[in-house]
Amino acid sequence: MLTSPADEEREHGVMARPHGSATDRLSTGLVGRAFGRLGRAGGLIFLLAGLVLSGWGAYEGSYAAGWAGTRGTLTVQRCDVSYPNNASRSSRKNRRPVRCEGTFVSEDGGGRDAHAAVRVRQRYAAGTELSTQRTRAPSSADATDGDYLQPGMDRAWRWFGAFFAGWVLTGLGVFCLVTGYAPFGHSRVSYDAAWEASGRGATRPAVLGMLGVGLVGAGVSFLVGYFS
Structure with a gap:
């Protein structure tokens, strides 16, 4: 039986449409579930x-507010400045570029560290007593791995x-x-x-x-x- 090109196009179109629709639904479902996950x-x-x-x-x-950790006093022995001379004023305000070393004694007298160090905003003279918070005790009496900070509500x-x-x-x-x-x-x-x-x-x-x-x-x- 002879068929015209129009009949063939209609036949193939009808046959292809359900296949394409099912594929689209499957693809949409997979993509939807993937984006849902x-x-x-x-x-x-x-x-x-x-x-x-x-x-x-x-x-x-x-710790910065002084609510946790061990409160005490660090007696300064020396201070070193670490920021460059061309640092901006805002950078100096927000950073603590001075490292002061000295002896830390806890407020209750039960802890002492002769190798304590704390970062502050300005240099202090030797002998100055700084209010300091110990956040981690040194691993031994001679160790230098204790952590200290100067408490302040700004931080x-x-x-x-x-x-x-x-x-x-x-x-x-x-x-x-x-x-x-x-x-x-x-x-x-x-x-x-x-x-x-x-x-x-x-x-x-x-x-x-x-x-x-x-x-x-x-x-x-x-x-x-x-x-x-």
């Missing part, structure tokens, strides 16, 4: 990064800023992990759909609370630390 994986990364940043900021901030506020910044990452991580939304590339779940889904339970209030506290806390902490 990618969104939750990204959320997990944000969540872990936020928790680590908050923990690190709280840990370092507590503590910067660490507290990092603590609150971690809340922002944690909030984003919770949002992406729960909803599957990927904030990068092509997301299987649209932002509108993810936002609507987050409002059905406690996810949205929790995320908004973490973002609000994180942004306000980080902003205030950095500003106070900068102008201190």
